[in-house]
Amino acid sequence: MSYVLLVRFLFSLSDQKIKQPMFALVNIGFFIWLSLLIGRGLIDHEPTILKLGTWDNDAPIFTLGSEAIIRHIGLIGFYVLIVAVGFYLMRAFSKRQGILPWLAFFYPIAILIIIKYLHSFWNPLLDRFEWKDWVITATIIGLSYMAFRLSYLVLEVRNGTAQMPTLSEYLGFAFFLPTLVVGPINPFSTHQNSIQEISKTTIPVGRCLMRIIVGATKYLFLANLANQLSYSGIFLDGKPHAMIDLVVAVIFYYL
Incomplete structure (x- = not known):
């Protein structure tokens, strides 16, 4: 609910220049928070357990400067950078002729394949977080939604059904929290129309x-x-x- 209210407030602002950048930051921030909760065991995957007040072993929720938190945020930041590369590939190749647009199309899917199947490539890094296998699986599900939505966005831009987004619009769409958690794989054009009408919609x-x-x-x-x-x-x-x-x-x- 706090996420919805914050997003609604952002799009009620009159300054058009800060809406999309702030929207992207809010989604990335909530994504970091949610993945920290799940990854460190605050939200257990068992249906009967919901721990909100402590880390494992009843330690405080946050210890400022904690190495684990810094590593985790660094990993998320690295993934944001990888997603941003996809934006520049789309911007450079989506309107080209030949096979170049397909490089931008398959880039998000290739990243997903590396994460999902080339375990020897990234497992040593993730092992340092001491995450359980189900956490990695849950993360891959979210990244699957992201990968296929970003690939389809290349086709939307190429076919003219959506305008070329800015970097902040691209990141806001990529890390749109509800889709990462539960789906669906909605097109960018539908996403943008919903965002633009958010200030006119009454929340039931x-x-x-x-x-x-x-x-x-x-x-x-x-x-x-x-x-x-x-x-x-x-x-x-x-x-x-x-x-x-x-x-x-x-x-x-x-x-």
Whole structure:
């Protein structure tokens, strides 16, 4: 909710020059905060656990100058730089003839492939963060949304369905927090239209609160119940099981 209110405030400002740069900074800042919470165990992936007040081992949330935090922010900054390179490739090649536009198109996907499949390339660096495998998997999901959206943006610019964005618009679109967390892979043209109309849209507070309640219920209660009927919940008790148990486990795994 704080993210929505802050973004709404930014786009209510009259100074057009600072809106998009501030929007990009807000999204990158919230992305750093969220990944810090997840990466250091403040938000546990188990549905029944939500730890908001401490680091692991009950240490303070932030220790200023902490080496782990500095390394983490440095890694995010490096990724912002990689994304910015994609912007300049798009700006240089999207209107060219021949195969050059495809260099800009495949660049975000190539970065995703390196992160997802060339583990020997980046694992030694990420091991220093002592992150669990599920954290890396969750990060890759967010980067997948980003990669395919940025690749499609090259086609939008080339086909004329979207204007060439500025660097701040590009970064704001790339690190748009709701999409990184839950999707979908919406086009840049749709994203920009929504952003431009944000100051004219009334936020349905009641509906928003109801969706938060429904989402929390699914995450804290129904997800935990479904997990007990998935593969790990049924088959790891060391006892023989009937074939119907396998069917139940398959269904509840995808729930």
